[in-house]
Amino acid sequence: MIAPGTYDALRNELATRHDELSKRLKQIAEYALENPNDMALETVSAIAARAKVQPSSLIRFAKAFGYTGFSEMQKVFRSHLVENGSNYKERIRSLSRDNARQSNSSSVVLDDFIDGGIAALNNLRHVVSPEKLEQAVETLANADVIYLTAQKRAFPIASYLAYALAQLDKRCVLIDGNGGMFFEQARSIRKGDVLLAISFKSYASEVVQLVKETKNKDIPIVSISDGVLSPLAQHSDVCLEVEEVEVHAFRSLAASMTLALTLVVALGRALDQES
Amino acid sequence: MIAPGTYDALRNELATRHDELSKRLKQIAEYALENPNDMALETVSAIAARAKVQPSSLIRFAKAFGYTGFSEMQKVFRSHLVENGSNYKERIRSLSRDNARQSNSSSVVLDDFIDGGIAALNNLRHVVSPEKLEQAVETLANADVIYLTAQKRAFPIASYLAYALAQLDKRCVLIDGNGGMFFEQARSIRKGDVLLAISFKSYASEVVQLVKETKNKDIPIVSISDGVLSPLAQHSDVCLEVEEVEVHAFRSLAASMTLALTLVVALGRALDQES
DNA sequence: CCTTTTATAGAATTTATATTCCATTTGCGT
DNA sequence: ACGCAAATGGAATATAAATTCTATAAAAGG
Numbered sequence: 001m002i003a004p005g006t007y008d009a010l011r012n013e014l015a016t017r018h019d020e021l022s023k024r025l026k027q028i029a030e031y032a033l034e035n036p037n038d039m040a041l042e043t044v045s046a047i048a049a050r051a052k053v054q055p056s057s058l059i060r061f062a063k064a065f066g067y068t069g070f071s072e073m074q075k076v077f078r079s080h081l082v083e084n085g086s087n088y089k090e091r092i093r094s095l096s097r098d099n100a101r102q103s104n105s106s107s108v109v110l111d112d113f114i115d116g117g118i119a120a121l122n123n124l125r126h127v128v129s130p131e132k133l134e135q136a137v138e139t140l141a142n143a144d145v146i147y148l149t150a151q152k153r154a155f156p157i158a159s160y161l162a163y164a165l166a167q168l169d170k171r172c173v174l175i176d177g178n179g180g181m182f183f184e185q186a187r188s189i190r191k192g193d194v195l196l197a198i199s200f201k202s203y204a205s206e207v208v209q210l211v212k213e214t215k216n217k218d219i220p221i222v223s224i225s226d227g228v229l230s231p232l233a234q235h236s237d238v239c240l241e242v243e244e245v246e247v248h249a250f251r252s253l254a255a256s257m258t259l260a261l262t263l264v265v266a267l268g269r270a271l272d273q274e275s
Numbered sequence: 276m277i278a279p280g281t282y283d284a285l286r287n288e289l290a291t292r293h294d295e296l297s298k299r300l301k302q303i304a305e306y307a308l309e310n311p312n313d314m315a316l317e318t319v320s321a322i323a324a325r326a327k328v329q330p331s332s333l334i335r336f337a338k339a340f341g342y343t344g345f346s347e348m349q350k351v352f353r354s355h356l357v358e359n360g361s362n363y364k365e366r367i368r369s370l371s372r373d374n375a376r377q378s379n380s381s382s383v384v385l386d387d388f389i390d391g392g393i394a395a396l397n398n399l400r401h402v403v404s405p406e407k408l409e410q411a412v413e414t415l416a417n418a419d420v421i422y423l424t425a426q427k428r429a430f431p432i433a434s435y436l437a438y439a440l441a442q443l444d445k446r447c448v449l450i451d452g453n454g455g456m457f458f459e460q461a462r463s464i465r466k467g468d469v470l471l472a473i474s475f476k477s478y479a480s481e482v483v484q485l486v487k488e489t490k491n492k493d494i495p496i497v498s499i500s501d502g503v504l505s506p507l508a509q510h511s512d513v514c515l516e517v518e519e520v521e522v523h524a525f526r527s528l529a530a531s532m533t534l535a536l537t538l539v540v541a542l543g544r545a546l547d548q549e550s
Numbered sequence: 551c552c553t554t555t556t557a558t559a560g561a562a563t564t565t566a567t568a569t570t571c572c573a574t575t576t577g578c579g580t
Numbered sequence: 581a582c583g584c585a586a587a588t589g590g591a592a593t594a595t596a597a598a599t600t601c602t603a604t605a606a607a608a609g610g
Contacts, residue, residue, distance in 0.1 A: 024558065041357070053559095114397070133382055160428075250439065257528045258392045259385070319567065319568060
């Protein structure tokens, strides 16, 4: 007897062997299928109480399916919970393990980044709250001029936003620090405008400083950054969070780019509706 | 002191009080925000090991935020895990409903772009030939200076490449046309250098022209473009093809960015092996 | 209807996990 | 440089949880 290692395999096993199970084990199987979250998170005695069985029955149940004990079976339920939810890090972790095995061909590197990018995109679904996104779009839609700023790794995103916003005939200014005029370029921001700042750790000091200063002028700030600890998050009216995956010691921009593009298209729709 | 009862409240508390926290507590806060799943599922000692702290620090951490112990705080992380999973399922359901009737909510747009990005990335795996990739890497590795050029939609990629190559201490020049000096910037290309050009349809004329001119000077050219019909493909020594998916009349850059990043990392490895 | 086998309940035990406590270190103000 | 307060590490302890064991109860077979 071999114990199912995945949630789906276990589910399947529970279903097919359901008939041959004893009364109490049937009862537990039904409970397990209906309450997988309990199986994943509660203690043996808590589950036993809820399913109206003895704790020992749960252990017998687990052993009947080939596990050494209940805890081992619980791991299967737990990993399911994680896969379903926001966790894509496990996949990445296994990815980096694989990386350890001397992957020196370029196409292996490409595969790793593709996997990482897909994981980051999937994750984006979970971490971006629809409300924040809506709020960001609305703020930008009401802007007279959108000022864009980013430096270093985040700069390509601002640069892309400048291009895409121009396609929408939305007025925007890219504060790129060209000619050492970072703050000078920002000086023309005024009431009615909005600052869209993008920065990831380690946060470029100019961008952080500009955000603070602009906040003091009562200009609305929308930001794209990486987590609540970001200094941008603290000073922004809306902060959209992205978490890029690190593969081979480099972070991609796939997810951030996708979010930026979404912002543009959603903004375009909002503007269309107005007119 | 009142302990946050929800994940969002806790996150918020972690962010706002992050500054006033002691060294070890900061460390734990950061780990918790980056690995909420671990916080939800692992044991105190397992988390302690991963976050490189003592188990007792985790208990102090929980108490610092008003909980009676770590277990109480863990409940918050656990309930988030459950809610997150079910929310996601509901969202998928409501999304497919909305999609049928052309919903215009921003998060639907986001989902479309995420799906599009994933499709483009998967496609990338098939269309990029390992040989070409290897050849591109080799050509770039042998370059004295890498000249980068792109305009319009492709420009962010060149801009990102410039940033990433600098990280590798690989000499590069970004021909961005700033100050109307597009061709002037390119004038200093000489034997031993390589031109890396990126352009998608409709191909920016400057870039195409520059590629042609540079080809005549017998400078190797590596390009990233979209299909064999690209004028870049014809004049390049190696042309890496990417096909971005068009969603809502806009093309993402997720796949192209991923390819660009791959090129950088593979190049980095090639350079390491040389030395 | 009795015997044998299998399943079950519940207490007892073992194992693992969280928490506390205190000696030591670190940081800070004087 | 000194003393004080806060923070930390790590062993010791307490708590909780999983698992085993056994007497009892239910089925199954003759």
